[in-house]
Amino acid sequence: MLYNDEQARQSEERFQQHLHAARTVNKKELEIIVRNIKDIEDIIQKLNAIPEKTPGDIEIVNSLLLSLKPLLQKMQDLNNVLAESCLRQANAYYENVKQLAKEGNEDAKKVYEELSVFYKEMLKTGLDNSLQ
Numbered sequence: 001m002l003y004n005d006e007q008a009r010q011s012e013e014r015f016q017q018h019l020h021a022a023r024t025v026n027k028k029e030l031e032i033i034v035r036n037i038k039d040i041e042d043i044i045q046k047l048n049a050i051p052e053k054t055p056g057d058i059e060i061v062n063s064l065l066l067s068l069k070p071l072l073q074k075m076q077d078l079n080n081v082l083a084e085s086c087l088r089q090a091n092a093y094y095e096n097v098k099q100l101a102k103e104g105n106e107d108a109k110k111v112y113e114e115l116s117v118f119y120k121e122m123l124k125t126g127l128d129n130s131l132q
Contacts, residue, residue, distance in 0.1 A: 015084065022081040033071070040064055094119055 025033075043064060047057055094115055100108035 015081075018077075018081045019085050022078045036067075036071070040068070 043060065047053070047060065050057065094112075097108050097112045097115060101112040
């Protein structure tokens with residue numbers, strides 16, 4: 001990728017590092033996540049088994065919610081990094097097909113015409129809205 005300045009180059013390097021980290025969850029991290037989810041599931045099942053809930057039970061649920069926030073944030077960050085990677089790949093594909101169509105490739109022209117509708121809609125409404 002060509003960079004206009006040092007800041008753009010550094011930004012791209014950081015993105016690639018985040019993308020690599022997002023795609024590589026080591027076995028230990030995965031075991032910790034699974035164990036935490038199982039612990040939370042156990043607590044929820046115990047709470048569900050109690051016929052009459054108490055204010056203490058509410059505190060337990062609030063504690064669970066607080067403990068889930070970092071995991072949720074990490075999952076949102078992971079989702080954002082992977083979505084950015086997909087968007088970049090889609091843009092590269094679109095631009096490549098567009099160039100081939102300009103060069104006279106008939107198959108590329110057909111693909112470009114189909115993609116162009118979705119691409120323009122995505123630019124107007126954003127990626128999330130264009131997929132619905």
